Amino acid sequence: MRYSLLVALLACGVHLSAQNTFPYDSAAHHVVYRQSVKLAPGVKTSDVYAAITTWFADSSRFTHYNLVAPLDTMKLKKPNKKKIAVEEQYGNPRPLQMQDPAADKMQGMGVIRYYSSGGSLKLLYLKYDIGVEVKPAAAILSVSNIRYYHFDAGNYKQAPIYNFSGGKPCEDVGTIESLIDCQRFPEEMKKLAIYSNREIYGHVADLRATLIKKKLAGDGRPPVVTTAKPTVKPKAMAKAPMKK
Secondary structure (H helix, E strand, O other), X not given: OHHHHHHHHHHHOHXXXXXXXXXXXXXXXXXXXXXXXXXXXXXXXXXXXHHHHHHHOOHHHHEEEOOOOHHHHOOOOOOOHHHHHHHHHXXXXXXXXXXXXXXXXXXXXXXXXXXXXXXXXXXXEEEEEEEEEEOOOEEEEEEEEEEEEEEOXXXXXXXXXXXXOOOOXXXXXXXXHHHHHHOOOHHHHHHHHHHHHHHHHHHHHHHHHHHHHOOOEOOOOOOOOOOOOOOOOOOOOOOOOOOO
16 A cells, blocks of 8 residues: 555656645635546446546545644643544544436545644635546546634634734634635744645545556556467477387
8 A cells, every 4th residue: 555655656746745835826816736647447336436536535635733732732621622523523433415317526635734843824624625526538526615724722712813023913814715824823834835745645545546456547657568478288208219
């Protein structure tokens, strides 16, 4: 599985995940990720659709954490009810949100919990929509509608995002586009973008690896051509002359 995932990452251009900015279209004013997985020739779209539905069933694929927040390691006499409520709210136990088999489309949800040990960002949750459309030649995956929710990492209460240089803080809840427009902490945003890109582009690599394993997609390598060797009949053993 690790080998297949590595091949998939190389095939889809893993360098994209190292970008330090979100894929932001300033003209349309939105962030959207869009990648495709080339399908193997002759496969049925219904088989691909069923495989992707199963792929969405594994919730661990769609909830990611970069670091452990301080409150996660503190030994408390009583459980922090606020933390428990927030974790349940962003637990994402059923990533698949909507299906449309007639149109070969489905939509799921991904969650990223991003903790920063210093700076303006504290504990940030990102929720995003994962749309998949199955076409005869490819499965197209897109990620959009990214929303953020900011919390104080010490008590799990929602909190505005303050900048050390002063000025009006960013709202504690909003779209990723509004955060990009509001933020005045570029270095922190670069780190957030690098981590988010890695996890979101990772969905494409993971989906490709899953479909390759089920022989529904190619791995980007040319097929191996083998030539049948002619059958060679063994030579008859010469009989030794009989001694007189």
